[in-house]
Amino acid sequence: MTWVNADKCAIVGVGATDYYIRGKSWPRTINEMAGEAILKACADAGISVKDIDGIAYYSGALAGYLDKFDTGSLMETLGMPNISFTAALTSGGGGSVGAIGLATAALMNEDCKYAVTVMAVQQVPTARLGAAFGATLPSPELSFIQPAGLFGPGHLISVLTRRHMHLYGTTRDAFGEIVMSSRLHAHNRPKSIRKSLLTKEEYEASVMLADPLRRLDFCLESDGAIAVITTTTDRAKDCRNKPAAVHACAHGASRNWGRAFSWMGMPDPEFSSSGHKFTADRIWSQSGLSAKDMDVALLYDHFSSMVLMQLEDYGFCERGEGNDYVLSGKTRYDPATGKGVNGGVPVNTHGGNLSEAYIIGMTHILEAVEQIRGTAINQVKDCEFALASGGPAPIPVSSLILRSL
């Protein structure tokens, strides 16, 4: 059953600031970085910023965890005369690609004509994502987690990862391969924060921060902003660049995932998963496609092990077979052929959150658009379908397929 809104909307503009190591974007401000990304996205689309009349955020419109996006402030400084849609998906970064579905909902409801999705993040010392739980008094719910010393996302993810290793024999070698593959893809990109090639010895020398995860299994902590503009496919014809059609998009999760690693009550097999099975099933049902039909996969990689678990949830391999899939080199991009290695679908051709930059999922959307346009630095040959994901995180996680029309 094809989704009723398949290919009716498209991403027509993308814009990004420079990427910075955590805290180094100061004295830029959140609104200035967001504004630069929005203006660049408008220029890329060939529209005026004053044409923007919708904003579809995620992460509850939080800009990083320091600030909150205030649509009024953005209108005030960028000059949009009217905004007829301003909404956000709930919770955190898991909604990143789902925000494109929110934009699509707004466009299909004729609430707006051009919807922007924006994320800006700035981690000054008092607002560090990696210590999200650390400094605050826990809520009554988190009082059942935080006293155990699970201070940051890496601590929490390591508990899920350990269970995966126990159930399926998954090895640290597979996590190392994901990091090395990511670094290989980041190597030739001017904006990558970590771009030197990584050897297995260097990976294994990386300090264990939350056993079984090493420092290099954790994503970058970075600052920067990215904006993308979605409009109807009809209007997209008048835009400057080739549209990337929204072919399928879903957000949500099952109750068995729910609050996820801020709950730890998930049964098997959800406990040692990425929580993406529900939205993966939805986009495959919306599109009639499956993992093998994807030309590239941009998988939210805040932690290396969660790439492996997403490969399983999306069906690139069976559950429990992620270790062997990854170790056979199937996440790598081969520049000689413009395809994957060993029959695999290239994963995170932009270097992902692990090596390029962490803008809370937006770099994956940017790369998906560039792959569909045919302008990516590590361009996949004849790229028709690009998968992008948001999360693993507490509900919602999200899934997006962009298509070359």
Place this chain on the structure above:
Amino acid sequence: MTSPIAYGPAQLLPGEHIRITTNPDTEPFWLAAKEHRLTACQCASCGTFRMPPSPFCPVCSSTEKAWPDLPGTGTVFSYAICNKNFMTGEDFVYVPVVVDLDGAPGTRLVANITGCSAEDVHIGMKVTVEWTPIKDGWVLPNFRSV
């Protein structure tokens, strides 16, 4: 699967830095802990357990709650090994464990474990509750290897 790294004894994070908050749904759990009684929230209508305590039974939607005494034993479901106390910045080996509670099917607690080396903690390990005083007069359930 145990860790190949020798970490040494698994320690409990010191209680003097640990704070919790409660609400009317969760407070009975913590009041029982003050008396060194391990309990879990059980639906008084259909008997289904749920943790953390929440307003409704997810099976039958009842708000009636029971707080039975549990044996205080359980099984390690998963864990991580951590080596720094973020509350003080000091190097400190501790092991957050997710424990399946005996006597309350489907419920888990997340706590620290002691009584063994960190590298010897493993999934399936049997544990028994150990009480740790924390700030503001509350008491935290932790676990000891059996």
